[in-house]
Amino acid sequence: MRRALVILVVALFGFCAVAFSDTVYxxxxxxxxxxxxxxxxxKVKVETSIxxxxxxxxxxxxxxxxxxxxxxxxVKPEVKxxxxxxxxxxxxxxxGGTKTAEKVESxxxxxxxxxxxxxxxxxxxxATYYLKAIKxxxxxxSKETRDNILAVIQIGWRLxxxxxxxxxxxxxxxxxxxxxxxxxxxxxxxxxxxxxYEISRPSPPLAEMCNLNRLLLLRGRxxxxxxxxxxxLDSYLxxxxxxxxxxxxxxxxxxxxxxxxxxxxxxxxxxxxxxxNCSKEMLERIYRCLNDYESKLFLPAEAxxxxxxxxxxxxxxxxxxxxxxxxxxxxxxDVSKRRMEAFADEFVLQARGLWNRYYGNYIxxxxxxxEEDRKFARSEREGLRRTRMAYNNMNLENLGESIRExxxxxxxxxxxxxxKIIVVWLSELFADIDKFFDKCDKALMKFRExxxxxxxxxxxxx
Numbered sequence: 001m002r003r004a005l006v007i008l009v010v011a012l013f014g015f016c017a018v019a020f021s022d023t024v025y026x027x028x029x030x031x032x033x034x035x036x037x038x039x040x041x042x043k044v045k046v047e048t049s050i051x052x053x054x055x056x057x058x059x060x061x062x063x064x065x066x067x068x069x070x071x072x073x074x075v076k077p078e079v080k081x082x083x084x085x086x087x088x089x090x091x092x093x094x095x096g097g098t099k100t101a102e103k104v105e106s107x108x109x110x111x112x113x114x115x116x117x118x119x120x121x122x123x124x125x126x127a128t129y130y131l132k133a134i135k136x137x138x139x140x141x142s143k144e145t146r147d148n149i150l151a152v153i154q155i156g157w158r159l160x161x162x163x164x165x166x167x168x169x170x171x172x173x174x175x176x177x178x179x180x181x182x183x184x185x186x187x188x189x190x191x192x193x194x195x196x197y198e199i200s201r202p203s204p205p206l207a208e209m210c211n212l213n214r215l216l217l218l219r220g221r222x223x224x225x226x227x228x229x230x231x232x233l234d235s236y237l238x239x240x241x242x243x244x245x246x247x248x249x250x251x252x253x254x255x256x257x258x259x260x261x262x263x264x265x266x267x268x269x270x271x272x273x274x275x276x277n278c279s280k281e282m283l284e285r286i287y288r289c290l291n292d293y294e295s296k297l298f299l300p301a302e303a304x305x306x307x308x309x310x311x312x313x314x315x316x317x318x319x320x321x322x323x324x325x326x327x328x329x330x331x332x333x334d335v336s337k338r339r340m341e342a343f344a345d346e347f348v349l350q351a352r353g354l355w356n357r358y359y360g361n362y363i364x365x366x367x368x369x370x371e372e373d374r375k376f377a378r379s380e381r382e383g384l385r386r387t388r389m390a391y392n393n394m395n396l397e398n399l400g401e402s403i404r405e406x407x408x409x410x411x412x413x414x415x416x417x418x419x420k421i422i423v424v425w426l427s428e429l430f431a432d433i434d435k436f437f438d439k440c441d442k443a444l445m446k447f448r449e450x451x452x453x454x455x456x457x458x459x460x461x462x
Contacts (some may be wrong), residue, residue, distance in 0.1 A: 026062045126245055127189045129181035134208045136174040152216045154267050157225040171215055182238050187245035204249050206257050213242050213261050217268055222413040223453045229277045237289050250302040259296055259443035266446045273453050282457035300366035300440055301447040306360035311429045315351055319344055343407045351422045354414050388427040391420045
C-alpha cells in the first residue's frame with residue numbers, strides 16, 4: 001500500500017507537469033494546449049493539465065497535432081523513494097555489492113545508498129571518512145562467513161579462524177579511515193546541502209555503516225584474544241561512537257539502526273567488564289563514555305519530528321507541483337488561477353494541522369516516555385484508522401482524481417472532502433509506534449544495564 005502511495009505522488013506530478021503536444025488555435029487568437037481525446041464534426045475535446053475542455057468547431061481556426069507520444073519517465077520527479085512496512089537495512093547491498101547478515105526492521109521508509117558527495121573534501125566532517133572507509137571496505141558475500149562474524153561478536157573469539165583474521169588484514173585501510181571518522185564529532189552526510197522537501201534528501205549508507213560497525217566489534221574480539229586489552233576497549237567504545245554519528249541523521253530508521261548496534265555491542269562490553277583484565281581505570285572510562293553517549297544515542301523525539309516532516313513532504317511536494325502547473329497554464333484565466341492557488345494553499349494548511357496533531361502525539365510520547373502518552377497516541381492512531389475505514393469509497397487509485405476535483409473543478413473549497421483525502425494519505429504512511437518504542441525500550445534497558453555494571457564495578461555511588 002505504501003509503495004502504491006509513492007507511485008501516486010509520481011502520478012500527481014504527471015498530472016501537473018505533463019508536456020502536452022496537441023494545440024487547438026482559436027479564431028479569437030487564443031489557443032488550447034493539451035491532448036485531444038475526442039473530436040467530431042461539431043466539437044473537439046481537449047484534456048489539459050487541469051480539466052477536459054470542449055471547443056466548438058465553429059470557433060476553431062486550426063489544429064496542430066504532434067504524434068510523438070508522451071513518455072512516463074518525462075514526468076517523473078527526480079526522487080528515488082519507496083515507503084515500505086519493513087526495511088531490511090542490513091541486507092541492502094554493501095560496498096562492492098556485498099550484503100550484511102541480518103535485518104533491521106523499520107515501520108516507515110526505505111533507505112538508499114545513493115549519497116550526495118562533497119564537492120571538496122570536508123576534513124571536519126566524519127561523513128567524508130566514512131565514505132572513504134566504505135570504499136575501502138571488504139565485507140564477505142558468504143552467508144556462512146557473515147554468520148560467523150556475528151557469532152564471534154556475541155560469544156568471543158574462542159577458536160582459530162584464519163578467514164576472519166585475513167578479513168581484518170584486508171580491512172586495514174578501511175579501519176584507518178574509520179578511525180579518522182571517529183575522531184570527529186560532526187557527521188553530516190548532506191554535506192551542508194539543504195533540501196526543500198525532506199523526501200528528496202538522500203539517506204546515509206546505513207547498511208554499509210552496519211558492516212563497518214561489525215568490523216569494529218570483530219577487531220575488538222580479536223584484540224582480546226591476542227591480549228591487546230586496551231585496543232579491544234577502544235574498538236567497543238568506537239562502535240558506540242559510530243552509533244552516535246548515525247543518530248545525528250535523526251530519523252526513525254537511523255534510530256532503529258542505533259538500537260541494533262547497541263544490542264550487538266552489549267555482549268562484548270558486558271564480557272569485557274566482567275573479565276579479570278578489566279581494570280578500575282577502564283571501568284571508569286566505560287562509565288564516563290556511556291554516561292556521555294546516552295543523550296546522543298537516544299533521540300526518539302527528534303526522530304519522530306523528522307519523520308513527520310518526511311511524510312508531510314510526500315504530500316506537499318506534488319501539491320506544490322500542481323500549483324506550478326496551474327499558474328503556468330495559459331488556458332486558465334487569472335481569476336480561476338487565483339482561486340485554484342488559494343484552494344491548494346488551504347489544502348496544505350489543513351493537511352499540516354492533521355499531521356501535527358497525530359505526529360505531535362508521537363513526539364510528546366517520545367519526549368515524556370510515559371505509558372499514558374503512548375496509550376493516547378495509540379488510541380488516536382486507531383481513531384484515524386477507523387475514520388479511514390469510513391471512506392472506503394476512496395483508495396489510492398482514485399485519490400488523484402479526488403484532488404483534481406477538490407482543487408480544480410470545484411467552485412468552493414470543501415474542508416470535508418479535503419479531510420477525506422488527507423486522512424487516506426496520512427493513514428497509509430502512518431508508522432507503527434508500538435514497534436518503534438518496543439525496540440527503543442529494549443535498547444535503552446541494555447544500555448543502562450551496561451552503565452549500571454560499569455558504575456558498580458568502578459565503585460561509583462549514585
